[in-house]
Amino acid sequence: MPTAILSAAVHTDRDTGSYIELATRAARTCLDRARVDVDEVGMLVNAGVFRDNNLCEPAVAAIVQKRLGLGLDYRPGRVPAFSFDVMHGAAGLIHAIDVAESFLLGPEVNYALLVAGDAHPSTRRDITDALYTPSGAAILLGKDATAGGFGRLHTVEPTGPVELSVWVDLDEAGTNGRATGHAVIRDDPLPVAAAAVRACLADEGLTESDFAEGRAVLLAPAPSRDFPARLASTLGLPRAAVAGIDPRTGDPYSAAPVHAYLAAQESGRLTAARTTVFLAAYDGSAACLAYRHSSAVGATAGSPPVRAGQS
């Protein structure tokens, strides 16, 4: 049975500086919107990069799971919950969707809850030099007979030596290791983003006219304010078919795909869309994944199978 996006949510609340808290709120909102009980979720994957206190273990997903009250213990006969982190910089969520779909195709997992996002490791709200916008995002995937599911993941990666773009230098940090980190934007990700999208569109048989006529929408990340426009121009797509993120939001980094998805939904661009193309890109890496809203042959315009909105 194909995988469907059942709901999505983001939280950019300023009353907390904790990514774990923001992710937990987004996950809870997501479940509420989909009216799925927490005990039905068999899998929770975190795809954030920056971790509260630069935590190495356990998986951040396990702590989000605890805060959600999901699978606190196990009894034979109940759905066991399993959580772990997937990491691939700003592209982590796209990879996590692909991983989760492999589990959803099996019999054990009916709902997979994915969270992504970042906040300053210090969890302080008054930090102003963070490179990325603090937020927690969540997306709930489930099995749905009417959904078209996701297509093949297309990635573009650098093949030579790679410099770090996010790291912690503990020797330099001294006793401040829990509250420090480095993040740099090394390269313009436009070329790799465009290459990944081209491969995806070719594989899905999508053309410029699908985008011009509203049957397909491309979700762009936000490494720079003009990225959606530059991406549209590079790919020869109408600017209106490339949904970005409200420039006031800044760059939500690993949460960007969900921000873009919700922005596209709020603007009405998903109403007629049969395919939404998810894209994430950072430095020399890009990941692109098509989501087909309906598996019905000759599907007519209608609401996608989502219940979502921005908090």
Place this chain on the structure above:
Amino acid sequence: MRRTRFESIGRYTPETVRSTEELVAALAVPGVTNLDLVTGVKNRRVCDSHPQRYESSFELAEHAIADCLRRSDYAADELDIIISASITRTRGKGIHCGAPPFALMLRNAVGATLARCLDVSNACAGMVTGVLVLDRMIKAGVVRNGLVVSGEQLSPAAETAVREISTRSDPQFSALTLGDAGVAVVVDDRGDDDDEIHYVELMTLAEGAELCLGMPSNRSNGIALYTDNRAMQTDTHYRQGLDRIATVMAKAGNGLARENFDFCIYHQFSGPVIEYLHDLAGQRFGEPVPTALNVLHDYGNTGSTSHFLVLHEHLRQQRIPKGSKILMFSQASGIVSGGLATTISRLEA
């Protein structure tokens, strides 16, 4: 349904041996004796810290991949995916990587440039989680094969513990068991009766998610591991893990006896606790649990690499006959619990 198998295994352990005696001698707390008897750890390997030969998590993983591919029928450029599962992702002294993923850097270093890559992070269940992810991706038809790797440079956490432990009830005591290692396995879709991953099932008992935390110390510059052993190592947690494995076996129409395991492998965290868990498993299943293999005495707790280091070491010592069926029990921070069942014939070390 595609059948998966372990196609090859590789390992790298640093040459430098550090004894528990040495660590204890450096502790500020007087009267700590017989720590090797209490933990089962006599020695562990530690990374080379010489600036010109520095071994971080990256080098450990890179060497383990090279060893694995030497024994594999696959060349690096024939791999579909690389999954890195380290808890510690260090490149150089004190440098902990967040992005890009370790798997990408390793992929490029070993020439597997056609492979997709991602990191999983799941504490000491990392390698088993990586194998689980790869198993599901192969069965879903997403990839045909892949390599799961972990390099764990855990000795800096032991050094922090030695510096900072001031009482016998310090939560960093468990860090004194840690050692460094790298392991890698190739998994593919060519499983048969002689070589097969029968199942990989993990769950997270999130009530205990914050009982074992790895994070930078706020008292000195280094990584630290804080474990509430009393709250974490409980019958309640162990029984839930055993219940899960029993449920998985029952679903396949089997109990422990019908599964005919030859060996079992526990996470290498404490000799006496493993013995206790072994007895508890016997009680739960109502029959003796097969022989437990371990490397705790010589290598200590090597984090996410531990199950596969045990497997490699016993293959190397030719103590595992071809066709052996093995059950790995996972116990990790999170609290992650569950198991991996496999029959192996072609693995060599």
